[in-house]
Amino acid sequence: MSQTSILVLTTGGTIDKAYFDALSEYQIVDSGIPALLKEARVSVPFRMVELMRKDSLELTDADRALIASAARQAPETHIVVTHGTDTMTETAKVLAKAVPGKTVVLTGALSPARFAETDAPFNLGMAFAAAQTAGPGVWIAMSGQVFDGLKVRKDREAEKFVAI
Template sequence: MKILIIQTGGTIDKDYPKTNNGYAFEINEPASKRILENAFPGFEYEIVSLFRKDSQEITREDRDKLKSYLLNHSADKILITHGSDTLIETAQFVGNISGKAIVLTGAFIPERFTNSDAAFNIGVAIGALNLMHEGTFIAMNGMVFLANRVEKNANTGMFEKQ
């Protein structure tokens, strides 16, 4: 199995380098690369960065670019890392693409932090891709949801079945 991993940005990839005026975040190299380098994966993967944005800054043009990339790439197992604020919107925009299993995931705490949920969420997403044949899904909070049957609880921030 080979998985295409697409970085779009979001908290999962945030880094907080020290600057002269304190700390300011930037979206850096893909967190998935660091996670998989230490995970001894039994599969091949390719990581590409389409854009590095906070999910609240993702535009219709960005989503068009992502969907076009998905439609034109030969991969049939795809993991997309994304910010949690608009993750559902992007998943629903992508929709189901014939012959492709797509899972979007992110993190509430940057991968660079020791108490991050990033590695857990990526692991759940990869596990889901092992079982999925087609469709677009979201993997967050240890759960896997159909992209059109999930909501983010405004009070808890948790993803829940709709």
């Protein structure tokens, strides 16, 4: 398999949240994605661009247009987008229309990457693998699966993503 460079676009979300003390709310801080990739000894070439630091519930149409524009204009054809899980599927729909011919994989976490018990490293690894092996289109790598980005939903009660 060739070493195709992967573009990582970070947008915020739970994967990059920190909890400072019992009286604080979560805050999105500097992305922990580079540290996760270093710890995992990722040797695939990648370039990271921080687009924003937002909870996905705060994303606007303009934010989604920015994500789509960055993906569309990038020289890379394999893209991982870290994103909050609450509106990940909404962004997937925008990307599916706006970024043809590229492989775009969205991923995030149900608990912050900085927590001892988190799905963040696993999901990020799944996203990197999917970006290298999936065909063009928009995909979501969550809950130990790679889903068609247009045929998935977050099941809050089960605390996982499920195909629809």
